[in-house]
Amino acid sequence: MAALAGSGGSVIDVGTDHGYVPVYFALEGLFSRIAASDIGKGPLQSAKSSAREYGVEDKIEFYLSDGLKSVPGPFDTVVIAGMGGETMVDIISGCPWVGTSKLVLQPQSKTAELAMWLNDNGFVCRAAGLVEDAGKLYVAFSAATGDGGFDLMGALLEGRDPLLKRCLSRERGRLLRAVQGMERGGRQDGHQYSRLLGELETVEKAMEEAAKW
Ligand SMILES: C[S@@+](CC[C@H](N)C(=O)[O-])C[C@H]1O[C@@H](n2cnc3c(N)ncnc32)[C@H](O)[C@@H]1O
Numbered sequence: 001m002a003a004l005a006g007s008g009g010s011v012i013d014v015g016t017d018h019g020y021v022p023v024y025f026a027l028e029g030l031f032s033r034i035a036a037s038d039i040g041k042g043p044l045q046s047a048k049s050s051a052r053e054y055g056v057e058d059k060i061e062f063y064l065s066d067g068l069k070s071v072p073g074p075f076d077t078v079v080i081a082g083m084g085g086e087t088m089v090d091i092i093s094g095c096p097w098v099g100t101s102k103l104v105l106q107p108q109s110k111t112a113e114l115a116m117w118l119n120d121n122g123f124v125c126r127a128a129g130l131v132e133d134a135g136k137l138y139v140a141f142s143a144a145t146g147d148g149g150f151d152l153m154g155a156l157l158e159g160r161d162p163l164l165k166r167c168l169s170r171e172r173g174r175l176l177r178a179v180q181g182m183e184r185g186g187r188q189d190g191h192q193y194s195r196l197l198g199e200l201e202t203v204e205k206a207m208e209e210a211a212k213w
Helices: 020-028 041-053 085-093 111-120 152-159 164-184 191-211
Strands: 010-014 033-038 061-064 077-084 102-109 123-133 136-145
Touching (some): 020 033, 041 061, 077 085, 085 102, 085 111, 102 111, 111 123, 136 152, 152 164, 152 191, 164 191
Parallel strands (some): 010 033, 010 077, 033 061
Antiparallel strands (some): 102 136
């Protein structure tokens, strides 16, 4: 997340919980203004404890807030990690200034829905990467408003992430199982079936592309 966030200007980590991301920013001196927010008092307390432990409590602003609602923005960079894609859409769409920010997102679920929302609302994918933890693969990416559409797969292919081939093969298996399940249940008419076929096609094309590396 920190690599995708880069440096310079102001940054906020929304749903910070343990607070490791803003603590890292503060320790490395990467941003001139650093904030951390969470909807829960307990997680926000835990972020303050981390900051105290690392001696950077005075370098971070802390906000108890649902998304960005009670946060004095704007921020140049907004980091949101470890939540469902639908919660991220709620947070981003509820904020009037977020269109001028760079977003750094790591969805736990509903990535396709989040990507679709970003595409429909004028965001492009600037960079993307994969991380493996305890056998699970996670995608993280940066986004900003711009022209050309939101192409997460294109950014992953461009980054030649070493985990991408494994991720694509898992994703293909998941999509094939879902498609076959719908076919067995005779549910080939609906929107969801054609969306799955579209996703499968994208994954298979990306696999062909990655096979050339
Ligand atoms: C699984 S933790 C992720 C922590 C950290 N960002 C990470 O990726 O390791 C999710 C955190 O998001 C917070 N959260 C959930 N919904 C939120 C919202 N609408 N606004 C702010 N924080 C939220 C939770 O309280 C929790 O601390």
